Amino acid sequence: MSDARLSDSRRGSRGYVLITVLLLAALIVATTASHARHTTVDWRQSTASLWVHETREAAQSGVAFARQVLSSGQSLGTASVNSGNKSISVVVTDEGGDKRSIRVNATSDGLGATIEADARVFGLTGELVPSVTSAAVAAVTADATAVKYTGTVTLQNTVITGTLRLGRSCKLTLKDVVLHGSIVSEAALLGPPYNPAMATTLTLQEGVRIEPTSMLPGCAILLPDGAIIADATSHVEIHGIVLGKSISVSGSGSMDAQVVASQPFTLPGTIDRPGLGRAPLDWPAAVSVSALGLKSLAFQTAAPASGDLAAIKTFQFPAK
Numbered sequence: 001m002s003d004a005r006l007s008d009s010r011r012g013s014r015g016y017v018l019i020t021v022l023l024l025a026a027l028i029v030a031t032t033a034s035h036a037r038h039t040t041v042d043w044r045q046s047t048a049s050l051w052v053h054e055t056r057e058a059a060q061s062g063v064a065f066a067r068q069v070l071s072s073g074q075s076l077g078t079a080s081v082n083s084g085n086k087s088i089s090v091v092v093t094d095e096g097g098d099k100r101s102i103r104v105n106a107t108s109d110g111l112g113a114t115i116e117a118d119a120r121v122f123g124l125t126g127e128l129v130p131s132v133t134s135a136a137v138a139a140v141t142a143d144a145t146a147v148k149y150t151g152t153v154t155l156q157n158t159v160i161t162g163t164l165r166l167g168r169s170c171k172l173t174l175k176d177v178v179l180h181g182s183i184v185s186e187a188a189l190l191g192p193p194y195n196p197a198m199a200t201t202l203t204l205q206e207g208v209r210i211e212p213t214s215m216l217p218g219c220a221i222l223l224p225d226g227a228i229i230a231d232a233t234s235h236v237e238i239h240g241i242v243l244g245k246s247i248s249v250s251g252s253g254s255m256d257a258q259v260v261a262s263q264p265f266t267l268p269g270t271i272d273r274p275g276l277g278r279a280p281l282d283w284p285a286a287v288s289v290s291a292l293g294l295k296s297l298a299f300q301t302a303a304p305a306s307g308d309l310a311a312i313k314t315f316q317f318p319a320k
Helices: 002-045 050-071 134-141 186-190 306-313
Strands: 077-083 086-094 099-108 111-123 147-149 152-161 164-166 171-180 183-185 201-211 219-230 235-238 241-249 252-255 259-261 292-299
Touching: 050 086, 050 099, 050 111, 050 292, 134 186, 164 171, 164 186, 183 186, 186 219, 219 235
Parallel strands: 147 164, 152 171, 164 183, 171 201, 183 219, 201 219, 201 235, 219 241, 235 252, 241 259
Antiparallel strands: 077 086, 086 099, 099 111, 111 292
């Protein structure tokens, strides 16, 4: 009888020990899981974690990509970019004029880095020669006072007001001329690609002053198809951009705006460039510039909107 009671007591002790071990194991597993989750979240949220640093670097790569988009003349919009082992979203938006907005999102599950920037841009000279905008083309086409020249023409010792349109293969020479207006080729009005058979030539001799009017404000010479030559006798005063396929200047004077060609050229030291080097020169609205550079880049601190604040106040943490 005594042996039977002893056996029941041992079985009861073993059952108690088993239940206790199972409870301890469950507690250890729950504690370990909670600690692992806490550690993982803390690792991702910590400003010192590798993951956070990677998202920040990815976001900076997105800003560099946005700058590349602007400087290469690519179309604006939204792009998905791979940076390391992360896929980030880059949005470049035209805000009108010289303003662009840049937004880079390098987040996952609501965590990570987001960069928002306001950019001011300016046109870059180089192989991507600016073209005349459709609005400017329409204005010149509708201008009843514009004069069209064809063949070989020399204008000298005169003052001219209006737009000079150079027809197919026109060769125009200005000698001691003051022009209140602009010079534009028919090829420029038709737009790229420019037909070599339509190439024009403009030669400047002795005193030449060009002052654009409200018809093509800021535009002095628009010959993206043609050659612009200021010979050794020339003394020029040009207020407005000068745009050609090739530019050859051996005279003196001043040019106070952009001077750009699709072929390499050098302006001599006898040509003054007022304002050049102080800041990027502006492009007039009459031309469309594909390649852009950054004049300034400002990173704004985003303040939470009223809807964001309401969502934060009413947010319910998940039950444990």
